Amino acid sequence: MSLNTQWRLIARPEGEVGREHFEVTHLALPEPGPGEVRVRNLYLLIPPSMRLWMNAKETYFPPQPLGEVMTGITLGVVESSRDPSLVPGDYVNGLGGCQEWSIAPAGHLQKLAPRPGVPLAAYRSVLDVQGLTAYCGLTEIGKPKAGETLVVTAAAGSVGSLACQIGKKLGLKVVGIAGGPEKCAWLRDECGIEHVIDYKHDDVAARLDVLCPDGIDIAYENVGGPVMDMLIERLRFKGRVVLCGLVSSYNGGVTQNTASLMTLVNKAARMEGFLVSEYLHRYEDVVGILQDWAAEGSLKYQIEVLDGLDSIVEAIGRVFHGKNRGVQLVKICDERSV
Ligand SMILES: NC(=O)c1ccc[n+]([C@@H]2O[C@H](COP(=O)([O-])OP(=O)(O)OC[C@H]3O[C@@H](n4cnc5c(N)ncnc54)[C@H](OP(=O)(O)O)[C@@H]3O)[C@@H](O)[C@H]2O)c1
Known part of the structure; x- marks a missing residue:
């Protein structure tokens, strides 16, 4: 397996986020332990609140610890599993971080059931x-x-x-x-x-x-x-x-x-x-409604994808300069290549 490319926050931005606030490391990934899975991260969502997680002040997440892999909302595919609830090839949503692979307890991941014809990226954005x-x-x-x-x-x-x-x-x-x-x-x-x-x-x-x-x-x-x-x-x-x-x-x-x-x-x-x-209990029914509207073409959305972890800083900047057209994602790995 290749080394895992990881983006770590090493300094708290005062204003806009820049490349200088991150360090990129390449480390071997440990094997998943009992009850854990290894996930190949495919998409990273860039929500505006990602900027707030970088502050010392707590948000709905604890402050991002300096030196650690930057928190990231991800969609990925299971590569290896030591839990019967997930098998290789399953698509999952999770907090996989700004990195190529992540190890997570199976119970921390949400298994997806993508509908044919709906872009996979929609399940980490408009249908999420x-x-x-x-x-x-x-x-x-x-x-x-x-x-x-x-x-x-x-x-x-x-x-x-x-x-x-x-x-x-x-x-x-x-x-x-x-x-x-x-x-x-x-x-x-x-x-x-x-x-x-x-x-x-x-x-x-x-x-x-x-x-x-x-x-x-x-x-x-x-x-x-x-x-x-x-x-x-x-x-x-x-x-x-x-x-x-x-x-x-x-x-x-x-x-x-x-x-x-x-x-x-x-x-x-x-x-x-x-x-x-506070509304996760509504997930199934709301996503079901939105999925039906999207499938019949009566709910429009845009998803903009930048390529590669190296585009994280640019992607964050686009959101704060209004350059994003709809959802801003970073593609970590091509879904067709896994
Ligand atoms: N509370 C929650 O649970 C929750 C969950 C998800 C999102 N949110 C919030 O929902 C809002 C929208 O999030 P989103 O993910 O959908 O992002 P988004 O609207 O797709 O992207 C952010 C947009 O905000 C506008 N913007 C950025 N900086 C601005 C500024 N300084 N002044 C005025 N407008 C500015 C830009 O649009 P224009 O080009 O039109 O200016 C930009 O495209 C955010 O406030 C986010 O924190 C909250």
Whole structure:
């Protein structure tokens, strides 16, 4: 077996992530012990929150220890197994880290049953964390009722674009806010979201006033910063804010204004943090629904794949510069070669 290429975090970034924050090592991999399996990692998901894991402050994960293999959300294929629940060739999701191979207890891995015709990479993205996040965030925290107005930020992103389309399927009036004409055109023309705002070029406040003349019932918030204040200020009575993420602050530098929060009081509105790990019990039914919609072509998504572990830093940068078109993945190994 080849040596295992591993990306280790050796310094905590202050702002953007750079190559200097990592060391790449090549070490022999131990054999799996009883109850363990060896997994060839195929895809690494690059979620914006990966940047937060690198900080000294705890998130929903403990802080990434310096010198250790960087935490990574992966999809892989079992190569050898010492547990009867998994056999070589099984596809699994896990926290395989930023490395070519990983050893894990079988019980820590989720066996996948990919449908023919669905790209394998979708099972580590839209038919996984992002899909669950969009669906459960909107339905369980947003509590939508047909005819209500939903506004989604980072609307052309992986979570955002799904939230927009699920909102439309539920009979909501959907307004998507995204960066740039190309993303807005994709949302409008491919995803069928008629009302879009390009926050990089439009007067967002003015457009919100035109598109949401009676206010906003549900704000699905992925970004934070000034646009989030504009949404909160326009909430209707008993409005809801699904606080899914604050990507504009992850590299530091953006602090959230609290002046708009008085609107939550004045409108008896509710803002609730969403954490996908609280909704894993919904995984089977939600992924089933999304899979059916994707198969019939009524749920659109984009998956962008960069090649090789050497593209990790570029992939993270793309997410924070809005260059990703939908889900950002790194391909660690070609699925056809294993
Ligand atoms: N709470 C949970 O359990 C959970 C789970 C998954 C994801 N999330 C959150 O969901 C949000 C979206 O995640 P995702 O994986 O779907 O990523 P994504 O939306 O596919 O990619 C991030 C997008 O955010 C926008 N963005 C990045 N930096 C920005 C900035 N400084 N100002 C404004 N917009 C910026 C960019 O879109 P534009 O080009 O349109 O600006 C970029 O394409 C994130 O906040 C993430 O942390 C939360």
